[in-house]
Each structure stands twice: as C-alpha cells, then as structure tokens.
Amino acid sequence: MHIEQLALSVDIRVKAVVSLLAAAHAEDFPLGPKFCLDWEAAQIRYPAPGSRYEWWLASGGDSAVDAVLMLEFPERDNITTALAALTVQPHARRRGIGTALADVARSRAAANARTLLIAESVLGGAGDRMLRRYGASPGLPYHRQRLAIDAATVDSWQRLSDEALPHAAGYTVLRWRDEAPEQFLDGMAYLNARMSTDAPLDQLEWGPELWDGDRIRERDKAVAAWGTRCYTTAAVHDGTRHLVGYSTLSYTPDDPTHAQQWNTIVEPAHRGHRLGMITKAANLRFALEHEPATRTVMTINAESNGPMNAINAALGFVPFDHWAEWQVRLA
Known part of the structure; x- marks a missing residue:
C-alpha cells in the first residue's frame, strides 16, 4: 500500500480524487443529489477561508487511487480541532485501506497540535462502525x-x-x-x-x-x-x-x-x-x-x-x- 499527500499542482491526481469521490457517491447515495465533478474539483483547488486543508491518497497494488482522506485544520477558531472525511472506492473496501488512512488522520491531527478529531457518517453504515472502533462517540445526530x-x-x-x-x-x-x-x-x-x-x-x-x-x-x-x-x-x-x-x-x-x-x-x-x-x-x-x-x-x-x-x-x-x-x- 502506498500513501501520499495530494499535490494540488498535479491536475491528473486531483481528477483521480474527484473520480473516486464520484464513484463512492454513486454507490452510497443512489438517490442523489447529483455529484458535480467540476464543482468538487474547484472546492479542492479554492478552499473556503478560515482553514488549512490536507488531502491524502492511498493506493493498493497499482497507481490507482483507492481511498482519499481530507483533513481540515481550522485556523481562526476551534484551533485545537481537526475535521476528517474519509472515502474508499467501493471495490477497495474491507481491505484495510480505510483503516490505514484513519491512522493518518490521527497522526496528522496530533502533529498539528489538535486534540479533538471530528468526522461524520451515515448512521448504521460502515463509517460509524469504523468510528466506534477508534473510540469516537456521536456528538450531533442530524438528518x-x-x-x-x-x-x-x-x-x-x-x-x-x-x-x-x-x-x-x-x-x-x-x-x-x-x-x-x-x-x-x-x-x-x-x-x-x-x-x-x-x-x-x-x-x-x-x-x-x-x-x-x-x-x-x-x-x-x-x-x-x-x-x-x-x-x-x-x-x-x-x-x-x-x-x-x-x-x-x-x-x-x-x-x-x-x-x-x-x-x-x-x-x-x-x-x-x-x-x-x-x-x-x-x-x-x-x-x-x-x-x-x-x-x-x-x-x-x-x-x-x-x-x-x-x-x-x-x-x-x-x-x-x-x-x-x-x-x-x-x-
């Protein structure tokens, strides 16, 4: 397994990230809303103000991107908190790739002096089972x-x-x-x-x-x-x-x-x-x-x-x- 930080200057890797997110969205949310490739790519390149972002990629046996981790580090408020979003290609799930990136999330949060990590998931899905394994608790239920x-x-x-x-x-x-x-x-x-x-x-x-x-x-x-x-x-x-x-x-x-x-x-x-x-x-x-x-x-x-x-x-x-x-x- 290979893990690397996304370089925003490498356009082909940004496109690979967005393609992965689109495939996961189609699998996990078949009722929509529609996934907008260009819109998602633009958010990676032009992030909202107030935070610093890192994107981490995991690949299995070849160069294809199998999982993506987005980390957000607020810089104007909530400066001891990090937010994480982890997405794994549907065909690459249950192979330990998500777990490897979850470890990256913890280590990068600690390296940035963050003491609290926040993530979201659909209740009853694979995401909340992983979060429970990592000792997370549901702070805010929403629909x-x-x-x-x-x-x-x-x-x-x-x-x-x-x-x-x-x-x-x-x-x-x-x-x-x-x-x-x-x-x-x-x-x-x-x-x-x-x-x-x-x-x-x-x-x-x-x-x-x-x-x-x-x-x-x-x-x-x-x-x-x-x-x-x-x-x-x-x-x-x-x-x-x-x-x-x-x-x-x-x-x-x-x-x-x-x-x-x-x-x-x-x-x-x-x-x-x-x-x-x-x-x-x-x-x-x-x-x-x-x-x-x-x-x-x-x-x-x-x-x-x-x-x-x-x-x-x-x-x-x-x-x-x-x-x-x-x-x-x-x-």
Missing part, C-alpha cells in the same frame, strides 16, 4: 431532508408567507444573488458567527466561530470560484437598518434541477416575528424565479432543532436519511 417541488408545494409557500407577514411589521425583506452587498457584510458576519452558537450542537464540542466582513467576502469569492449560484433573502429591521436574518439557497454549475439549502438564521432579539419562515419561503420563490428547472431542494438539520424542523415540515421537506457528527479525543 438530511428533501423537498420535492410541484405546483401545490409552491402555492403553499405563498399561503405560509401570507400567514406570517402580519407578525413581521417593522421589517423589510430584501433579496440578492451571489455576493452579499457591501452594507450587509458586518451583519452577515455576525449572523454567521451565531450559526455556530445558536444552532443545536448536542454533545459536539465545537466552539464559537470568528467571522468578520473580510471573511464573508473571502467566502463569497471562493463560492464564486466553485461556480456556485446563490440566492439570499434577508430581513432588515426598519428602525435600525440592521440585517437581522437571512436564508440562502445554492446551485452547483451543472445541475439546475437541485438546490442545496444553506444557512437560515434570525438574530435572537428579533425572533418571534416568523422571520425564519418568511425569509425561507420567500427565498424558495426567489430561486425558482431564476431557476425554473428546480425539482428538489435538500437541507441538513440537527435532529434536536425543533423550530427549524417545524418550518421545514410546513414547507414540505421530508427527512430521508440520518447521520451523526462523531468526535474522538486524541489527548
């Missing part, structure tokens, strides 16, 4: 939910918005595509930071994230480099002109039929006005105006996130599989 779009569902969003709007007097709803407007960078930074403290974490040991306007702009530039199309609907408090909530949907470059729900959050002081429902429902309609081919939307939420799960259910989302964020102490 993926899918929204199938038809005329009746779209009509229901308008009804939900009409019911919620009387509770939101004193707020204005705004919309934008892709990068956040300059005047809202600080507000977006504040709300992004709150995502790491307000959303349920259960037992997961994840600390507050540090965001400012510069990091938001860096993130937006990285997302643009991936070819992602984004749609955001936000709520602004009329009295202060402060951004107090938003919801974002994204599309990969080559699949106009599927959207991924990103953050939806409302500042605590402004909750109780149904701004979560208003921004999320309005943003779904906003995206469909520009992406009429959309047929499904996927979102991810903690099992324990009752308020957001209730909004999702009202909008038509249905859970379809169950995952967990796992963690293991290294020292």
Whole structure:
C-alpha cells in the first residue's frame, strides 16, 4: 500500500480524487443529489477561508487511487480541532485501506497540535462502525431532508408567507444573488458567527466561530470560484437598518434541477416575528424565479432543532436519511 499527500499542482491526481469521490457517491447515495465533478474539483483547488486543508491518497497494488482522506485544520477558531472525511472506492473496501488512512488522520491531527478529531457518517453504515472502533462517540445526530417541488408545494409557500407577514411589521425583506452587498457584510458576519452558537450542537464540542466582513467576502469569492449560484433573502429591521436574518439557497454549475439549502438564521432579539419562515419561503420563490428547472431542494438539520424542523415540515421537506457528527479525543 502506498500513501501520499495530494499535490494540488498535479491536475491528473486531483481528477483521480474527484473520480473516486464520484464513484463512492454513486454507490452510497443512489438517490442523489447529483455529484458535480467540476464543482468538487474547484472546492479542492479554492478552499473556503478560515482553514488549512490536507488531502491524502492511498493506493493498493497499482497507481490507482483507492481511498482519499481530507483533513481540515481550522485556523481562526476551534484551533485545537481537526475535521476528517474519509472515502474508499467501493471495490477497495474491507481491505484495510480505510483503516490505514484513519491512522493518518490521527497522526496528522496530533502533529498539528489538535486534540479533538471530528468526522461524520451515515448512521448504521460502515463509517460509524469504523468510528466506534477508534473510540469516537456521536456528538450531533442530524438528518438530511428533501423537498420535492410541484405546483401545490409552491402555492403553499405563498399561503405560509401570507400567514406570517402580519407578525413581521417593522421589517423589510430584501433579496440578492451571489455576493452579499457591501452594507450587509458586518451583519452577515455576525449572523454567521451565531450559526455556530445558536444552532443545536448536542454533545459536539465545537466552539464559537470568528467571522468578520473580510471573511464573508473571502467566502463569497471562493463560492464564486466553485461556480456556485446563490440566492439570499434577508430581513432588515426598519428602525435600525440592521440585517437581522437571512436564508440562502445554492446551485452547483451543472445541475439546475437541485438546490442545496444553506444557512437560515434570525438574530435572537428579533425572533418571534416568523422571520425564519418568511425569509425561507420567500427565498424558495426567489430561486425558482431564476431557476425554473428546480425539482428538489435538500437541507441538513440537527435532529434536536425543533423550530427549524417545524418550518421545514410546513414547507414540505421530508427527512430521508440520518447521520451523526462523531468526535474522538486524541489527548
């Protein structure tokens, strides 16, 4: 077995990594969403700001890549934590290759002064069995939910918005595509930071994230480099002109039929006005105006996130599989 660190300058190896991820995705997630090769490659080459990444490759008897390990080392917050994602080619499983890369994950985390390692897996799958063997425990159970779009569902969003709007007097709803407007960078930074403290974490040991306007702009530039199309609907408090909530949907470059729900959050002081429902429902309609081919939307939420799960259910989302964020102490 040969293990090497991926050199991002070697294009053929990046393509090999993405091809492996695509094969595993087709095997493990036959119901989708579609795997976008160019989008995944762009994320390797243009990573999101705030972390340093390493990619490790394992090969069996020949030069073909049989397994891939991605390691993320946060550098602005959670600096004693490493995050890992390990993928093994379907035909190369149960040969010890994944175990070898799991050992690399532990050793590299320790070499980078990380004392906590976090990874995710589908509950009941091979991933969580391996994580248990390594002494990991499930810190945050969550589920993926899918929204199938038809005329009746779209009509229901308008009804939900009409019911919620009387509770939101004193707020204005705004919309934008892709990068956040300059005047809202600080507000977006504040709300992004709150995502790491307000959303349920259960037992997961994840600390507050540090965001400012510069990091938001860096993130937006990285997302643009991936070819992602984004749609955001936000709520602004009329009295202060402060951004107090938003919801974002994204599309990969080559699949106009599927959207991924990103953050939806409302500042605590402004909750109780149904701004979560208003921004999320309005943003779904906003995206469909520009992406009429959309047929499904996927979102991810903690099992324990009752308020957001209730909004999702009202909008038509249905859970379809169950995952967990796992963690293991290294020292």
